Amino acid sequence: MGAIRLIYDETLRQMKQVGQWGQLTVKTSREFSSGPLRYCLQGDTLYLPKDQSLVEENHRLCWGRIRVEELDEMPWLAEFDVEVPEDPLAYHQQFSGIGFGVMYSRRHRETPEGRKAVPEFVAESVVRAVGSDPDALLDLSKTDFEALVAELFARRGFEVDLFRPNKDDGIDFLAVRNEDTPEPLILAVQTKHPDLKSDGSPRSVLPVSTVREIYGVARAWNLDGAVAVTSSTYSLEAKRFAERKPDEIEVVDARQVLEWVKGYRWNTDE
DSSP: OOEEEEEEETTTTEEEOEEEEEEOOHHHHHHHHTSTTGGGEETTEEEEESOTHHHHTTOOEEEEEEEGGGGGTOGGGGOBTSBOSSOGGGGOOTTSSEEETTSOOSEEEEETTEEEEOSOSSOHHHHHHHHHOGGGGTTSOHHHHHHHHHHHHHHTTOEEEEOOTTOBTTBOEEEEEOTTSSSOEEEEEEEEOOOOOTTSOOOOOBOHHHHHHHHHHHHHTTOSEEEEEESSOBOHHHHHHHHHOTTTEEEEOHHHHHHHHHHTOSOOOO
């Protein structure tokens, strides 16, 4: 039967025509995902209204897609530039014929095919295992530790963009908080999961150079701050460096990661 693609203007409570759309690069989609047009972004495709003044005036906009058979019951869903009689977002349901960009995913993973929304970064069984047995944290692979930390940031209310394994200037993922702030708060996060030593002794303590590295990357990217997360601990010098710049760099050790697992073990807010 087909579907109609449109823009819903929450500010005016009107449907608007789509003027342009296009697939973005990973870098560009990152920029849009932390700004006011993030609800116009579906995966890595951005939909913009024909009337560009709506964007310039910072209207609250989101993409919409409505299957034509839904219009038999609610023709007003496709009436442009007319105030709608009901809130169309109330009809947004998963797997229905009416969908809007109001359920912005907190989790995006970068793949060779582009930036994709994912339901989780790590299996729930991993979170449960670490929550039940702290030693399980040490048994994780480097990839699973990174994914666990990314998942914990998402459960703490951040929107997370997990980078591809080849890294990007030392950043493992971006953590963005859009709510309760005039401008998006964007943090660069780097995870470190040192190997166990051959003699079975504890993992290496993270030096100050690790903290300086992610701090410098965040500044180079003009981000709001940086977070270094490890399954080990930090040297005294590394801690002191972070203490001198509390608004710019945070260091998180294994103890705090385990506290996050306990505090955000259940994903109840999505």
